[in-house]
Amino acid sequence: MNIFTIFAIILGGIIALASSAGIALGIFATILYKIYRKIRYGISIFD
Numbered sequence: 001m002n003i004f005t006i007f008a009i010i011l012g013g014i015i016a017l018a019s020s021a022g023i024a025l026g027i028f029a030t031i032l033y034k035i036y037r038k039i040r041y042g043i044s045i046f047d
Contacts, residue, residue, distance in 0.1 A: 037043045 034045045
């Protein structure tokens with residue numbers, strides 16, 4: 001295979017992993033923020 005093809009495959013894999021990690025962390029942060037608002041202000045978790 002061409003060196004540029006290998007580089008593109010590696011770069012695509014890194015971008016895909018970073019995107020997946022960002023989405024997972026975002027969901028986790030949102031859940032924690034909603035729990036914090038529930039405890040601190042009494043706002044519903046579903047709002």
